[in-house]
Amino acid sequence: MPNNTHVQVEIAQLNIHIVRQSQNASLRVEPTLVEEIKKAQHKDKDLMKIREQTRENKALFFRVDDKGTLWYKHRICVPKEGKF
Numbered sequence: 001m002p003n004n005t006h007v008q009v010e011i012a013q014l015n016i017h018i019v020r021q022s023q024n025a026s027l028r029v030e031p032t033l034v035e036e037i038k039k040a041q042h043k044d045k046d047l048m049k050i051r052e053q054t055r056e057n058k059a060l061f062f063r064v065d066d067k068g069t070l071w072y073k074h075r076i077c078v079p080k081e082g083k084f
Contacts, residue, residue, distance in 0.1 A: 026039035036039055037054050 015032050029038075041047050051070055053059035062073050070077040 034076065036082075037076055038067070040079045040082045041070050041077060044081065047077055047079055050077070 016027075016029070024026060041051075045071055050059050050062050051064060054062050054064050054070070061073050064078075
């Protein structure tokens with residue numbers, strides 16, 4: 001049997017789960033909580049102000065990562081509005 005560890009790691013990183021709903025198995029892909037937070041960050045006025053301040057190096061301890069996600073230290077910034 002071939003070693004498929006790399007495939008298992010990739011699936012874990014994508015947060016994919018197979019859910020058996022009946023006799024036929026189906027795969028349902030849904031956004032993760034983190035993905036929903038990332039999208040919602042761009043709709044929050046306060047977080048957009050902080051994002052702009054990070055470009056000007058005026059937001060101490062805030063950063064935007066290479067995927068465009070806003071962080072405070074090691075914590076993701078969650079918008080005030082939304083169902084999280």
